[in-house]
Amino acid sequence: MPHHDTIALSGVIQHVFAHRFTLEADGHTHLADLGPKGAAAFPLEAGLSVTLEGERRPSEIKVTLIEAGGREPVRIAHKKPHHAPGHVHADEPADPAGALAAVTKAGWTPEGEPRRKPKHFEILARRDGDAWTELHVDFAGSVYKRKPAAPDKWAVPA
Template sequence: MSEDQIKLSGKIVHVFAHRFVVQTSKGVVLADLTPHGADLVELRIGADVELEGEQKPSELKVTRFACDGASLAIQRKEKPDHGHHKPADPATAIEAARSAGFEPMGAPRRKPKHFEIDGRRNGETYELHIELDGRIRKAKLIGNGHEAA
């Protein structure tokens, strides 16, 4: 199991289509079976379940569902490979930051449609989101959540 893979057990306390809430000994967990997975099992409030899956920030993406002595593997679609981004030059992001009065800190981090880079201006640090063409989309002051233009 990878570091994001977890196992848990508990009681179903709420059902919302293919998502459901499990009360565990450590609290509640929102779990997602996928619509196809929900067609294969009966989600019942009060049922004791054992789950395995990938823990995401908002929910557990279930890959194994066990209830009443039966266990079922849930097939999840492969995520698209974002490794093949449209070609872009990180130097464009660095130059855009400098042109806007920021001193770049570290290397630009590539995202599918933009770069992110930290930059300092007037003694404050910002997270800059810079389009592939060099336009600054967002400058977020790090630490207090304010955005600057």
């Protein structure tokens, strides 16, 4: 997951949509998200002047701290997204030898080196003399996708 910039703003809440709200600050309107638990801990209302800190995302600000005059500041911890087994971020190590071993174990004969992608390896392989196939192998070593090898993408051996 990409790292997001931290931002601090002070302004007035304009509109409230459950746990999301718009904040008018520095002449701009910002969409901010407290999350359901954050909204329960810090009730939102239009016209309230607040100061907040959070992570700027492409579509909104994930609020990590919010405060207003006369109220206790509230810190909000957002859950990290749950990923399927084998999920590895693009900057984490992945084992090409393990991907090749998984392909061989599944009964395929790989050709050439695995091509690293952000979430998987692509490997050219074939089984029992059949047509060449592009296999997608996740970082946990599971072959999860097969498709015909495109000649413009792979130098398919004769």
